[in-house]
Amino acid sequence: MNNRVPKQPEPLLHGTPSITARKSISRNGGQPFEDSDVLVLSSRSTSDTHSEDSKQLYVDLRLSKPLLPDSIITWGFAGIRVTISSTPLRFRWNHYIDSQGRDGPPDEGIMTSCDGEEVEIGVGVNPETGELEQYEERWIDQPVRPGTPFAFLTSSREPSESTGFIAILGDHALAMRQNDSEFQVVRMRISTSTSSEVLFKQDADTLLPLLESALSGFDDWKGSPWERGQEITLQENRWTVWDAGMTGGNNYVI
Numbered sequence: 001m002n003n004r005v006p007k008q009p010e011p012l013l014h015g016t017p018s019i020t021a022r023k024s025i026s027r028n029g030g031q032p033f034e035d036s037d038v039l040v041l042s043s044r045s046t047s048d049t050h051s052e053d054s055k056q057l058y059v060d061l062r063l064s065k066p067l068l069p070d071s072i073i074t075w076g077f078a079g080i081r082v083t084i085s086s087t088p089l090r091f092r093w094n095h096y097i098d099s100q101g102r103d104g105p106p107d108e109g110i111m112t113s114c115d116g117e118e119v120e121i122g123v124g125v126n127p128e129t130g131e132l133e134q135y136e137e138r139w140i141d142q143p144v145r146p147g148t149p150f151a152f153l154t155s156s157r158e159p160s161e162s163t164g165f166i167a168i169l170g171d172h173a174l175a176m177r178q179n180d181s182e183f184q185v186v187r188m189r190i191s192t193s194t195s196s197e198v199l200f201k202q203d204a205d206t207l208l209p210l211l212e213s214a215l216s217g218f219d220d221w222k223g224s225p226w227e228r229g230q231e232i233t234l235q236e237n238r239w240t241v242w243d244a245g246m247t248g249g250n251n252y253v254i
Helices: 207-219
Strands: 018-027 036-045 055-064 073-086 089-098 108-114 117-125 132-142 149-154 164-169 172-178 183-192 195-202 231-234 237-246
Touching: 036 073, 036 149, 036 164, 036 172, 036 237, 055 149, 055 164, 055 172, 055 183, 073 164, 073 172, 073 183, 089 164, 089 172, 149 207, 164 207, 172 207, 183 207, 195 207, 207 231, 207 237
Parallel strands: none
Antiparallel strands: 018 036, 018 132, 036 055, 055 073, 073 089, 089 108, 108 117, 117 132, 149 164, 149 237, 164 172, 172 183, 183 195, 231 237
């Protein structure tokens, strides 16, 4: 794998990458329910997440339940989350690729904590009605053990120009890519560094080998992870490392 390290080091990132699953959603004050298996993998952030203009990369995949190889994508998107206010804590999720199209209304929500869960309140499109409706989502972070390798990759140096995103963290790996005719997705479960299982894929004939190439790159780290801003080669394609490392490593700012 021919990798090139940037001449100037990128600024250190803050916090810890996260694995988040949605517990429930309710609309217009109705009863909470969950009809999708929702997994979000998020990188570290450019500053404290409560600081305005803090940014982190995320990949969000929502599949019909139960999770099976023939599930359908209820929604999939990836991009950069930006903190737009600290009081209240409000985020905007920029969708640089989106299975429902990239011309939707702004995706913004207010975040609070309740009983160990993250509560997101906002206004969004109900896929069943096509109308903007108030919603409340409850999210649960899954534990990430110290020493866990992770990587967040973009197909272009600027995420806003990227048509592909890869996120690897803990037991999970997500890859998404979008072009004019199709939305490509892979979700994998990583058992060990040499074993993995494809849980779901769609139009992934070229995307799956890219993700497998990224996973094999983990074995080449040997204690020296990819660096933020580094360009790496996956299946003869150049990708940029937005974030990578080992949880609890020295490249953290807490």
